[in-house]
Each structure stands twice: as C-alpha cells, then as structure tokens.
Amino acid sequence: LLLVRRKSFEEMSCSVAQCLEVVGEWWTMLIVRDLLLRVRRFDDIQERLGISRNVLAERLDHLVAHGIVERRPYQENPVRYDYVLTEKGRALWPVVTAMREWGDQWAAPAGPPTELLHKACGHTVHVVPTCSHCHAELELHDLRIIAGPGADPAQPVVPVDATV
C-alpha cells in the first residue's frame, strides 16, 4: 500500500501533462489497450487485468467523464453496458502503440507478445514516425521542441536549447 497525494496536472500548460491527466492513472492505459482490442464488457476487462471491480469502475467513470469512453446499453432489466472508445479515445492508439513497441524492444526477452499486421500490405510491421512535411523518417535528434501558440509565458515548457 502506498500513500499517494495526487496533484492534478490540469493546470499545467503542457500537452503531455494533459494526456496524463486523462490516462495517467495506474491501470488506465491497460484499460484503453483492452478497449482498443474491442474487449467491451466490464467482466471481461476485469478478468483480463485481474483488477478489483471498484478500481475498474472508478477508472471507467473517469474515462467516461473525460469523453474517452461511452457506455452503450446492450441489455435492460438490469441495464448492462458495453464500454466503447469515442473518437477521442481511439485517437490514443499511437500512444498505446508507441508503448507497445518500446516494451517489445526493451522489455520482451522472450520476443514480442504481440505483433502488428498491416492489413493493406499483409506484412507484420513496425510503426515508423515520419515528418508530416517532408515525409522523412524522424529520429529524436532530428527534432527541436519550440514554444507553440498556446504556450504560457508564466510556465514555459521549453528550456533553452531543448531537443525534444
């Protein structure tokens, strides 16, 4: 058991912090992973993750409140719900995929537990980050983070000489 004081990230002028505010709780990204895999029933997610019902219910409420998940009734008396990702929730797939690829490379001594099949070309593939302007493959050292239009001068994210 840990005693943890949760400071909200909501006031931080940083998009990484805003993403974490929504999906940064322990367990939440694995719930999103299961929803991306179309596991939609409370009991199925609970069984797959081995998580307590209380914690799962609390996390799903949080995701619903933030517009990541919507409840769809599939039965009445008593009403039962499927949990389905919204467009905002599905947009998290690059985050989950980047985590998976990192884990495959750095923490999967027995080989990747899963692989990504690209339906159009039929191959098992990796995701290659490329530039939206010149289409070149991107590496960390190719990039520089600069202040954007939503930067808060009182709370600058970017220090001098930042690379990413």
Place this chain on the structure above:
Amino acid sequence: LLLVRRKSFEEMSCSVAQCLEVVGEWWTMLIVRDLLLRVRRFDDIQERLGISRNVLAERLDHLVAHGIVERRPYQENPVRYDYVLTEKGRALWPVVTAMREWGDQWAAPAGPPTELLHKACGHTVHVVPTCSHCHAELELHDLRIIAGPGADPAQPVVPVDATV
C-alpha cells in the same frame, strides 16, 4: 490522499504493461519529458514540476534501476549528479511525442503549448505513423494485433477479432 495498492505489471505478458511498469507511475512521464528537454539537474526538475523532493528522488531511483536514466557526477564534495537518459530512455521519445500530440489535439483549447521543429526541413511538423514495410500512412483501422513469438498461451493478450 489516496490509498492505492500497486500490483506490479511485471508478470504480464504484454509490452504495454512492461512499458507502464517502468514509466507508468504518476509523474514519471513528466520527468522523462524534462530529461528529453535536457533538464538534467534535480533542483531544476523539482522546480519545473512542483513535485516533492522525496517523490522525485524515488522516481529517479526507479528510472536508474530500470536503466532509463544514469547519474553523471558534475561536482565533488559534496558529489552532485546530472540525470541523463540512456539509449533505453531516449527510446521513449515516441511515447512522449504521441502523448503530446494527443494532448495538442484534444486538450489544448488555447492552442498547442509546444511545437515540433524538424531541423532538416525547417518546418513545424507533426509525426505521421507509417508502415515499416510499404511506407503507407497508418490509421487505427489499418492494423490488426496478432499473437507474437513471445505470446504466453496461458495469458493471451489478443482476443478474437482484435483490431489493435
């Protein structure tokens, strides 16, 4: 204050879980963000995040233990350290970048706090996920997750008919 029981994700045969085991604690991804921005001094990170010294020290110890961060002495008597990402740590940049881009799109009403400059082409860009085999741009519905060589039959990640 929350009472949280931390179940380790280490036993899970899932690369997303393995990534979360290393960087899934509240605060840790923001520490990695600052390290990617080359903020390397304990006091600087502490001030930027407004985090307690205890929590920051604990998180940095965890990152050092997992080979994400290394300490580099920059002074003796008393010894003081810079905190620098290892190769394994720098490899997290696509995760941080995917979080940032999600936050920019879905949780930045005043506009993106930061932007990504591609040094080679000189433009402010986004990261476009593409296929390592056919180089096409990838969307969620283009992909199917399948079992990989490291899949644990007792603990399959992929349910029937999964998309990602």
